[in-house]
Amino acid sequence: MNVLYDEPGPRGRRRNTVLTVVFAVALLGLAYLAFRKFDEKGQFAAALWEPFLRGDVWANLILPGLWNTLSAAAVAALIAVPFGFVFGMARLSEHAWIRIPAAAVVEFFRAIPLLIMIFFAQYGGSAVLGLTVTSFSAVVFGLVMYNGSVLAEIVRAGITALPRGQTEAALAVGLRKSQAMRLILLPQAVTAMMPAIVSQLVVLLKDTALGFIVAFEDLLNAGARILPSNFRNLIPAVIVMAAIYIVINLAVSAVAHWLERRTRRSAAKPVAAPDAVAAL
Amino acid sequence: MIDDLPLVLGAFWLTIRLTLASALAALVLGTVLAAMRVSPLAVLRGAAAGYVTVLRNTPLTLVIVFCGLGLGLVLDVSFSGSLSVNYLWLSIIGLSAYTAAFVCEAIRAGINTVPVGQAEAARALGLTFGQNLRYIVLPQAFRAVIAPLGSVLIALTKNTTVAAAIGVAEASLTMKTLFERHQEAVVPIFFGFALGFLVLTLPVGLVFGRLARRLAVAR
Numbered sequence: 411m412n413v414l415y416d417e418p419g420p421r422g423r424r425r426n427t428v429l430t431v432v433f434a435v436a437l438l439g440l441a442y443l444a445f446r447k448f449d450e451k452g453q454f455a456a457a458l459w460e461p462f463l464r465g466d467v468w469a470n471l472i473l474p475g476l477w478n479t480l481s482a483a484a485v486a487a488l489i490a491v492p493f494g495f496v497f498g499m500a501r502l503s504e505h506a507w508i509r510i511p512a513a514a515v516v517e518f519f520r521a522i523p524l525l526i527m528i529f530f531a532q533y534g535g536s537a538v539l540g541l542t543v544t545s546f547s548a549v550v551f552g553l554v555m556y557n558g559s560v561l562a563e564i565v566r567a568g569i570t571a572l573p574r575g576q577t578e579a580a581l582a583v584g585l586r587k588s589q590a591m592r593l594i595l596l597p598q599a600v601t602a603m604m605p606a607i608v609s610q611l612v613v614l615l616k617d618t619a620l621g622f623i624v625a626f627e628d629l630l631n632a633g634a635r636i637l638p639s640n641f642r643n644l645i646p647a648v649i650v651m652a653a654i655y656i657v658i659n660l661a662v663s664a665v666a667h668w669l670e671r672r673t674r675r676s677a678a679k680p681v682a683a684p685d686a687v688a689a690l
Numbered sequence: 691m692i693d694d695l696p697l698v699l700g701a702f703w704l705t706i707r708l709t710l711a712s713a714l715a716a717l718v719l720g721t722v723l724a725a726m727r728v729s730p731l732a733v734l735r736g737a738a739a740g741y742v743t744v745l746r747n748t749p750l751t752l753v754i755v756f757c758g759l760g761l762g763l764v765l766d767v768s769f770s771g772s773l774s775v776n777y778l779w780l781s782i783i784g785l786s787a788y789t790a791a792f793v794c795e796a797i798r799a800g801i802n803t804v805p806v807g808q809a810e811a812a813r814a815l816g817l818t819f820g821q822n823l824r825y826i827v828l829p830q831a832f833r834a835v836i837a838p839l840g841s842v843l844i845a846l847t848k849n850t851t852v853a854a855a856i857g858v859a860e861a862s863l864t865m866k867t868l869f870e871r872h873q874e875a876v877v878p879i880f881f882g883f884a885l886g887f888l889v890l891t892l893p894v895g896l897v898f899g900r901l902a903r904r905l906a907v908a909r
Contacts, residue, residue: 413809414827415730415819426730434733451765521891522884523848525862530880533869537876612747619749623855634755645760652748652756659747 448645458643462650471640475632476654482546482628483615486553490614491607493554494561499591501566512562519559525620528552532624545626549618557614564606568599601673608666612659619655629654694868701864702886708782708850708860709890713843715786720793721828727798730819738794745791750784750852757784758856774859781853789846796842800835801827805909833905840898844891861886 418426448454461467500512519527531551535543543551572595580590622630633651638644726738745753757780761767769779804827812826851862859867865883869876 412730413806413813414728414822416813418730430731430733433731437733437737447765453764518884518888521844522887523851523862525851525854526865526880526883526887529862529866529869530876533866533873534876534880537869537873616747616749619751620852622751622755623852630749630752630755633752634759645756645764648752648756648760652744652752655749655752656744656747660743663747 453645458641458646461637461641461643462646467637471636472629472632472651472654475627475629475636478546478627479615479618479621479629482549482553482618482621482626483611486550486557486614486618487611489550489554490558490561493558494565494607497558497562498565498569501562502569504587516559516562519555520563524552524556524617525623527555528620528624545621545624548624549621549626549628552620553614553617556617557610560610560613561607564603564610565599568603568606569595571602572598605666605670605673608662608669612662612666615659615662616655694871697864698861698868698882698886701859701861702890704778704858705847705850705860706890708778708785708853708858709843709847711782712785712789712850713846715782716789716793716842716846717839719786719790721797723790723794724797724801725823725828727794728801728823742791742794745788746795748788750788750849751855753788754781754784754852754855757781757787762856774857777856777858778853781850781856781858785846785849785853789842789849792842792845793839796835796838797828797831799838800831803834804830830907833902833907836905837898837902840894840902843898844894847890847894848887 416422452458497512497516500508501516503509503512528548528551531548532543532545535541535548569591576594576598577590580594581587585593618626618628619630621628622634625631627636629651633647634644637647641647723738723741726734727742729735758777761783762776762780767780768776770776808826808830809822812822817825850860853860854863854866857863861883865879868879872879
């Protein structure tokens with residue numbers, strides 16, 4: 411990004427060194443203020459951090475939460491991806507009676523907060539259908555409806571981004587519309603969509619933490635409810651859980667970047683997610 | 691259920707206030723972070739990059755819980771004598787800290803859309819980095835990211851529901867209260883609240899899309 415400033419000369423370099431020191435001191439000062447505040451409340455006491463060195467704490471308290479988080483994410487992803495493909499293609503259907511309801515579903519679930527879908531699944535399931543809805547299924551329901559709808563938009567964008575000639579040529583050689591979609595359009599679109607799909611799975615994984623609000627026993631629950639109730643170490647526990655989330659998400663993002671680089675080498679152009687920052 | 695209407699409107703009003711307050715704070719912080727990320731000083735670039743990586747990969751629920759319970763209960767950070775007002779402020783801190791990371795990324799993407807010649811011409815005129823950013827690059831970058839910032843604002847509006855994790859009685863928590871109170875009417879209550887969110891989010895997309903087209907830099 412150094413188009414924004416000139417290569418510093420001797421005076422510029424000196425000034426930059428001074429500014430670097432000034433800002434480094436300022437940032438360290440901020441860090442020190444935070445440190446002081448933590449220390450004042452005894453947050454650095456060994457007793458609060460020591461549980462993270464114990465195997466039984468990990469085995470009994472943290473890993474079950476991590477397992478629940480990962481399995482909710484995996485189940486939701488496995489349902490949301492086909493959901494996205496079905497609704498994405500349905501929105502491109504030439505039959506209005508398929509296209510319009512599919513568009514309504516996708517736009518509706520994209521526009522409302524995930525949390526109210528989770529609450530609805532939890533209360534609606536028992537009130538309307540007479541089922542007992544576990545917090546796991548409520549979370550998975552919300553994740554599938556929301557991320558499935560976003561994936562549907564990614565699929566639609568991926569297919570519409572293909573050159574028109576592809577469809578025309580497929581139809582010209584005598585393929586039916588469904589064959590053109592299956593044999594010509596989808597294979598090309600999937601390559602271009604892979605990075606966007608994987609990035610959306612990071613969002614899905616992060617959103618499993620909403621389960622905390624409906625008492626789903628996920629990783630955040632381990633950090634914010636279980637560990638503090640045993641060791642009174644909320645801040646250390648939440649920090650360690652954040653680190654776990656960050657490591658997992660960075661790993662999944664690395665896969666997305668890798669796919670993107672691979673796609674760039676092939677002919678297909680990667681498609682962006684429908685909103686450039688859908689990843690919120 | 692008509693009796694609950696004031697409750698519902700109050701809840702949505704709280705959602706709106708949460709959104710606006712966090713949006714303002716996130717816009718300011720996000721712009722500062724974006725400027726830091728393109729600055730000539732490696733310290734600032736590194737600090738901003740670290741901030742963005744951490745906040746973007748942490749679930750919002752965790753951020754809010756950290757602010758509410760960590761800052762609020764453990765560290766006794768207090769903005770108000772009233773407990774509910776204090777949690778409101780803490781959730782605003784969490785929402786804006788989280789959203790700022792996305793605002794920063796959007797603005798940085800906008801800076802990348804400004805043609806290299808603009809910044810080069812500015813340098814040729816002898817503008818410093820700060821002047822270059824302030825007078826040449828950021829004004830064009832902001833116009834390029836109006837639509838993405840609209841998406842961030844929509845996402846933020848939906849994300850305010852996460853404040854329910856620390857008991858802020860915004861729309862989603864109020865919906866849950868009403869679910870418990872009127873078990874026979876779960877479906878209409880849900881669609882009512884969903885409609886409320888549609889009313890809040892759909893116009894934002896339209897208005898920002900329009901603004902983006904009107905203010906687009908002619909090239």
